[in-house]
Amino acid sequence: MLQEQGLRKRVEEAWEQFKEAVAAGGNPQVLYQERVWPHLLALWRAAPPVHPRRERFRASLHTLGTSPEATALAILGTGAQEVYVLHTAESRPFLERLRQDTGVAIYPIEIGKSDVASIYQEVRKFLERYAEDRVALDVTSGTKAMSAGLAAAGFFFQRFFPEVRVVYVDNEDYDIALRRPRAGSERLILLPNPHELGGEVDWLFARELYEKEDFAGAASYFQRLVGSTGDQAYALFHLLAEMYRAWRALDFKEAAKKAESLLEALRKNVWLQHPLNRHFQRLERQALLLGAARDLLATGDLGNQKGVLGVAATLLHLSSKLHKNDQAVLAALYAYRALELLLQERLWRLGRRAEAPDLSPEEQEALKAELGRILPGEEVLRVREKLGLLEILAFLRVLEDPLLVSLGAKDLQGLAGVLKARNQSLLIHGLEVPSPKQVEQVAGLARKLLQDLQGEVRIQPDLEAIPMSR
């Protein structure tokens, strides 16, 4: 510390003597090099001033223009022992000066002075070489293109190489007459990453994830935003993302709870201007649907048609997304369950239950005959106690359910094989993987039934996430 104060004092004295000598008519260039520079180097070698604090860098990469002093200070400031310098044909002669001033071996890389593409390439190679190490990119010297390119590459690659820092040598005091920073006013600045600047950027990440339907990821960004900005408005976005996360995970209880908390908050005076209030009615409809679905799961009451609509629409929605992502096994599973639930509900309307159908002997015979028609060539010996997917479908035809009666015999036969295969599918009891065509057959019939149910309860289920804006 004492040593540092001594060195700093000597720089200040040298600067004053230099100014006097220049005023007396001396050559500023020569005088600076002789009188000031050695003291400045001594200070930076011993105790470089770094803002916000000194760090240890393993390697550094610098741009070099035609004033090598600032780059020498940057090299001493980072303290790196492996130093790379991007120079141009014009600045090449300064490399030797840099070596002498810093006492560090320097690895030169020549680039064109406007060749940003090369800078990006060199930065990438440099960062891959030191992937695990704390390294510095110094933008102090060189052309605008070089500095801007290096800074851009630095912050861009920080996403992949979190140990990289962008730095530059600043000065607090520039002597305009002498066209030089006042010696001793220079310091190395470690630039903050735009990402680290408060919660404002997290909003963009939260929205990006939300729009990709990564609701868990979005929720955690919104949660962080509440803490980093102190703005409770983000807590409402957090509730919204959590609601969709739970909904997509079929956790209707949790989803309905989040939806109700959100609506309650939006009704409060303080949040009347909250951006989500622009979508209050849509949110209210989604909350109603989720509440009905939750009740259905809690009571098992198939008379809750809205609940059936909510659950079945959700299953079909997810099935279609999974189908698009080549997840055939899961897509089929969701479609099967949607279809079965919708059939169970229709059976319930006729006063029957699939798990205890209480078939009369006549009904048993009629069902056997119907199954025989749908599955030609297969002998149906007896009907199981509980009706499965295919049996409910056949029994609804026996009971003359108009929609199911209206299905063509040919469509039905194709479908029957698929429905019969359900139990053999990989996620149920067997080892079969459904084909995309099979998934489409199941989902197709389920959509027909869903549409019919929508007409019945006069609700058009709205499953899309509401748009994100603030």
Next chain:
Amino acid sequence: MLQEQGLRKRVEEAWEQFKEAVAAGGNPQVLYQERVWPHLLALWRAAPPVHPRRERFRASLHTLGTSPEATALAILGTGAQEVYVLHTAESRPFLERLRQDTGVAIYPIEIGKSDVASIYQEVRKFLERYAEDRVALDVTSGTKAMSAGLAAAGFFFQRFFPEVRVVYVDNEDYDIALRRPRAGSERLILLPNPHELGGEVDWLFARELYEKEDFAGAASYFQRLVGSTGDQAYALFHLLAEMYRAWRALDFKEAAKKAESLLEALRKNVWLQHPLNRHFQRLERQALLLGAARDLLATGDLGNQKGVLGVAATLLHLSSKLHKNDQAVLAALYAYRALELLLQERLWRLGRRAEAPDLSPEEQEALKAELGRILPGEEVLRVREKLGLLEILAFLRVLEDPLLVSLGAKDLQGLAGVLKARNQSLLIHGLEVPSPKQVEQVAGLARKLLQDLQGEVRIQPDLEAIPMSR
């Protein structure tokens, strides 16, 4: 075009006259402003030289230092009508000059000359205001901190606002004696985004997605890399990502196919140095497991113990990942199926099949009694034709399977309720949502059985994606 040539010629002439006048002892500042600058402005107003090509910008944001000429050219070069200028206390006096030179209304924003945080804030506000429009950020003028900060913010935010461009005014020819760019050699450069520079950056994105286990996303980046770099080595990474994508989607056929194609490629002379060859043996083991799983699905032969191991280990692995992501319904489903498959395999070892167990009358009685013990208080009237999860478990105890006989009566009773609930779960036939504890009970027993099977076939299944490096 003719007009442009005329204007360009006038600038060149003015520059020559200016040089002569300076050589004759005139004041360079005054002479430049009077003789050269008006012609340069006229050229940039009519036909600004822009590299790689002129674009229409709705708005622009500029840093302003103490040389306003380049900023004036940048404003004319972008052609924006809504112009914001970040200036410092020192550069504030130049705002009026900028207005006069460009004829554009300028909105000033004062910041500290090293205040990078304010620059980020202003850039974000600016970009949110013009979220849908093509806008320019000009880094030409101002301190290094200002330019570097603006460039960094620009490229950082380009991810969220793809219409933003970072620009600067460069010159091809700098007159050192006059300390000015040769008039007419200036041009506005639109900087390329580091992301747009060839396939090199896509590698980083591909790896990022791969490490997050978004194998579909990673595969599409690898595919692009083949095209953009012409390097077929990426095709092997593409195969690898596709293999894991299909594996996670339970598409064992496709996964095994990709695995075999990958191994075949890695055995070729040309790819002996391919980075994936460092993991050849692990890949070979994964391919073997996938091949066995594929065969199991194709033949349904439970004697294929390696196949059972592969499928069951996969189901358990996915169940555990889903469990961690609060996807209880799906996590339970995968765990149930893993357990059932492992039980089916044990039954097969004893010469029996769950879907056609051929129980003798004595076995029927013994099974009923065992079910009664496991499910106390419930009367078991008769055994179904096909054995479900719980019945296989009970029957294996009847058959004195050592592992199942070793289970404690208490553990078994807790488990029995969970297994019985399977058919009532939301994705099977009912409306129940399993609790995390239930999932853990099922997965716990499945893991025990899996470990036993591993000992049997002497294979430790390796389900983790191999590390990505090149």
